[in-house]
Structures are given as C-alpha cells and as structure tokens.
Amino acid sequence: DAGVIQSPRHEVTEMGQEVTLRCKPISGHNSLFWYRQTMMRGLELLIYFNNNVPIDDSGMPEDRFSAKMPNASFSTLKIQPSEPRDSAVYFCASSPEGTSVYEQYFGPGTRLTVT
Amino acid sequence: AQTVTQSQPEMSVQEAETVTLSCTYDTSESDYYLFWYKQPPSRQMILVIRQEAYKQQNATENRFSVNFQKAAKSFSLKISDSQLGDAAMYFCAYRSSPSYGKLTFGQGTILTVHP
Numbered sequence A: 001d002a003g004v005i006q007s008p009r010h011e012v013t014e015m016g017q018e019v020t021l022r023c024k025p026i027s028g029h030n031s032l033f034w035y036r037q038t039m040m041r042g043l044e045l046l047i048y049f050n051n052n053v054p055i056d057d058s059g060m061p062e063d064r065f066s067a068k069m070p071n072a073s074f075s076t077l078k079i080q081p082s083e084p085r086d087s088a089v090y091f092c093a094s095s096p097e098g099t100s101v102y103e104q105y106f107g108p109g110t111r112l113t114v115t
Numbered sequence B: 001a002q003t004v005t006q007s008q009p010e011m012s013v014q015e016a017e018t019v020t021l022s023c024t025y026d027t028s029e030s031d032y033y034l035f036w037y038k039q040p041p042s043r044q045m046i047l048v049i050r051q052e053a054y055k056q057q058n059a060t061e062n063r064f065s066v067n068f069q070k071a072a073k074s075f076s077l078k079i080s081d082s083q084l085g086d087a088a089m090y091f092c093a094y095r096s097s098p099s100y101g102k103l104t105f106g107q108g109t110i111l112t113v114h115p
Helices: none
Strands: A005-007 A010-013 A019-024 A031-038 A042-050 A053-056 A065-071 A074-079 A088-095 A110-114 B003-005 B010-014 B019-021 B024-026 B033-039 B046-052 B064-069 B074-079 B088-095 B103-105 B109-114
Touching: A005 A088, A010 A019, A019 A088, A019 A110, A031 A074, A042 A065, A042 A074, A042 B103, A053 A065, A074 A088, B003 B088, B003 B103, B010 B019, B019 B109, B024 B074, B033 B064, B033 B074, B046 B064, B046 B074, B074 B088
Parallel strands: A010 A110, B010 B109
Antiparallel strands: A005 A019, A019 A074, A031 A042, A031 A088, A042 A053, A065 A074, A088 A110, B003 B024, B019 B074, B033 B046, B033 B088, B064 B074, B088 B103, B088 B109
8 A cells, every 4th residue: 555645745835825735545544634743832633534524623723724525535634824833744644443453654744834 | 631741852872772762641541542653854653563551461563662551651662772773753642542533642752873
C-alpha cells in the first residue's frame, strides 16, 4: 500500500488567501484524523472522521477552518482566509477503527507557511 | 481531559548504549492505549511501539521496549544498542478506549545519538 498521501507537501501563501490541503487515507481505513503541529502547541487534533462522518471537530480553531470527507478515499482541510498564525505542519492520519489494530498511520505532512 | 507529559526536552546517548525516555499521563479511564512515535528530520511520524493498558506484560519491538507502570501512570521507552538512525524527536501518545480514536501527544523529546 502507498500509505497515507498528502498534497501539497509544501504550501506558501499570502495572508488572506484560501488554502486547501488534501489527504488520501490508506485503502480500507475507516477513520481519518487531521492534526496540526506547531512549536508552541505541539501536536494537536483538529478533527476526526469515522466512516466519512465528522465525530469530533472541537479542535478546529475557528470558523476559518473547515474539513470535509466526501468519500472514503479523500478528505480536505480548508483555511479561508489564511493568517500567519496558521503556519504549521498539518498531518493527516488514518486508522482501521473497529478492528484489533488501533495504530494511526500518518502521512508525510504539509508544511504551510502564511506570509 | 487526558494529559501527557514528557519531562525531558532533550536526551543524548552514545551509539550502542541504552537510553530511556520518560512519559507520564493523567487519566481517569481504565481502558486505554499508549504509543511511542518517532519523528525524524523528514518529519514523518513513525509508530515505534504500542501498549494496551489491560496487558500487564511490557511491549517489546526489537531494540525498543517499554516500562509500563499503570498505577504510577508512567510509560517509558527504552532504546537498547542505540543507532545513529534512532536520532529523532520521540512523542508519547495516549488514546482512549477503542470507541474514540483521538491521540493526545506529549511535548516530545529530542534524542541525539553520538557516534
């Protein structure tokens, strides 16, 4: 399997622009997670989907952030409008929930820089 | 809410020696899972080892083993015969019972391996 795929790997944008991060989970995994990593806050969960349904979005910082999972093989995280404080590495992870395997498998991350 | 604490921001070890990374957590739950993830400079999050709270036996994966002390809420990682490739940031992570997939991470420990 190709693992969790994220695109783009790097994104540089100007404040106020819309940013869309993409994720393709491992085939057969029914849970998907978006995490954000910053120096100040470490790794924190933004949102968690199970069977394409958002289960917990309490970590989404504010209304500028939105996430969708239209099908089992694709998810997006959108920031509109972007701000410099959104600069971070965004990870997508997937997991085969409901089985005996509970590990989350992470993608390579997207490094976002907002100037 | 659960919290995970890694009290060692940085650790160093000589190649071929043994090093132990500390992790404590706070929870009122009895059923949970604990993980150690490795993040090398490539920033890819790699699962090192996992421990189910209901298991008394400490998990082992080749050169990596844990010392799980449930009563003390402690979960340390021991790396034996350290190799240069072990140099990375190590994160301890907590996950509640199987019904909820969120990972709560510690702040991380940077491990340096000296040749």
